[in-house]
Amino acid sequence: MTKRNKILLAIALILVAIQLIRPARNNGEAMGPNDISKAYQVPAEVHTVLQQSCYDCHSNKTNYPWYANIQPIGWWLQSHINDGKRHLNFSEYGTYAEKKAKHKFEEIEDAAANGWMPMESYLWMHPETKLTPDQSKAIAQWAGALK
Structure with a gap:
């Protein structure tokens, strides 16, 4: 076996081995008792947009795409979610102190x-989550009224 083939084999074995090291998943309850919709008035339109465009990274429940199962991509993705x-x-x-909630x-x-x-890096693979100008305006007005 040539040196090149040994290196390629080592790389392949490492790539296979790292598939066994998986990050903990964010599989909690998205709409639990402390959800923002339970603590504050959230218009249905705004809440739907938050769920579709924000909750994957900003809640206790992530709908993982297929590529989250491929390491090291899964590690990177979980790091962003965390x-x-x-x-x-x-x-x-709902657990935030009033001052923190207003700041948020x-x-x-x-x-x-x-x-x-959503972040550009998220939009590359999830273009359907991009906010329309009307959605952005609705969220900004709602949040602005509560700050």
């Missing part, structure tokens, strides 16, 4: 008004 939940978790919004509403308003969310 980071998103650290910044804002709609499933736990300001951030939601800014993100919607400026088109910062």
